Amino acid sequence: MKEQSVKSLKKKLWVIFSLYIRTRDCFATTGTSAFAFCITCPKRYHLKALQAGHFIPGRHNANLFSEKGTHAQCYNCNINLRGNTLEYRRKIIELYGKGADIELENKAKEIKQFTIPELNQMIEYYKNKLKELT
Secondary structure: OOOOOOHHHHHHHHHHHHHHHHHHHHHHOOOOHHHHEOOOOOOEEEHHHHHEEOOOOOOHHHHOOOOOOOEEEEEEHHHHHHOOOOHHHHHHHHHHHHHHHHHHHHHHHOOOOOHHHHHHHHHHHHHHHHHHHH
16 A cells, blocks of 8 residues: 655645535535635636635645635636735635634744644545535
8 A cells, every 4th residue: 555645645635625615615605516606706606617715825734724714716816816815805804703814814824734644634524524515
C-alpha cells in the first residue's frame, strides 16, 4: 500500500471538503442539491460550475478547511475578481455577525501544521457530513 503523505491527504480532503461546501450552500440558498447562489454575486449556478471560495485569499492552512470562511462562489468572483472580498466581507458579517470577518483574518495569521492522523480524521468527518446532506 502506498504511504500517505500530508500533501496527498490535503488534496484528498480538499476534494471532499469543497464538494461539502458547495452542496451545503446549494441546500442553504436554493433548497436543492444541484444549484446555489454565489456568496458574492446574485447569480445562480450549477454545483459543478461553483468553486469553494475562501474569504481570506490564499490557501492558509489555518483557514483552508474553515466552514465559516469558505463558501460556494462562481469562477468570476473567486478567480477574476480575486474573491470579490468587499462583498464577501459583507456576507460573512451578515451570516455570522459583527466581528466574524476579523476573527477569520486573525485565524489566518496562525501557523497550522496538519498531521496524517488529523487529515484522515477530517476526511472521514467530511465524508459523513456530505452523506448527511444528500
